[in-house]
Structure formats: C-alpha cells, structure tokens
Amino acid sequence: MNLPNRLTLFRIVLIPVIILVYLFPYSAFGITPISFYVQHVSISVIDIVALLIYILAAITDAIDGHIARSRNMITT
Numbered sequence: 001m002n003l004p005n006r007l008t009l010f011r012i013v014l015i016p017v018i019i020l021v022y023l024f025p026y027s028a029f030g031i032t033p034i035s036f037y038v039q040h041v042s043i044s045v046i047d048i049v050a051l052l053i054y055i056l057a058a059i060t061d062a063i064d065g066h067i068a069r070s071r072n073m074i075t076t
Contacts, residue, residue, distance in 0.1 A: 002073055007064040014057045021050045 026033055026046075034045045067073070 002075075004064045004068040004073055005075060007060045007067075011057045011060050011064075014053055018050050018053050021046060021053065 035042045037043075
C-alpha cells in the first residue's frame with residue numbers, strides 16, 4: 001500500500017472521529033465544554049476541535065493528491 005492510499009484511509013478514519021466529537025454525551029460525564037462568544041455567536045471548544053480535525057483531513061487530501069500526481073501513482 002502506497003502513501004497516498006494510507007492518507008486516504010486515515011481521512012476515512014477521521015470521519016467517525018468528527019462525528020464522535022459532536023455526539024459524545026459530555027454532560028453525562030459531568031463535562032461542560034467551554035464556549036467563547038464572538039459578536040453574539042457562541043463557539044464551543046467542541047466546534048473548534050471538530051474544525052481542526054476537518055482541517056487535518058483537508059491537508060491530508062492535498063498532500064495525497066500532490067504525491068499521487070507527482071509520482072504518477074494510480075490505484076487499480
């Protein structure tokens with residue numbers, strides 16, 4: 001398995017991680033996520049963590065495409 005395929009699988013694994021970050025029952029465990037207010041809009045730490053995971057997935061997509069194109073890799 002080549003590196004672009006591994007990066008793609010890593011991205012696929014990140015999808016359930018983002019879902020779990022949003023759906024985890026924080027209040028059942030006594031956890032109250034911190035919220036920030038920016039111009040009357042509440043932004044939770046959960047939103048920021050999910051955004052960072054999404055950005056990581058986007059970066060791996062760009063790296064995956066660059067490596068595959070530069071080395072002429074094709075998955076059959």
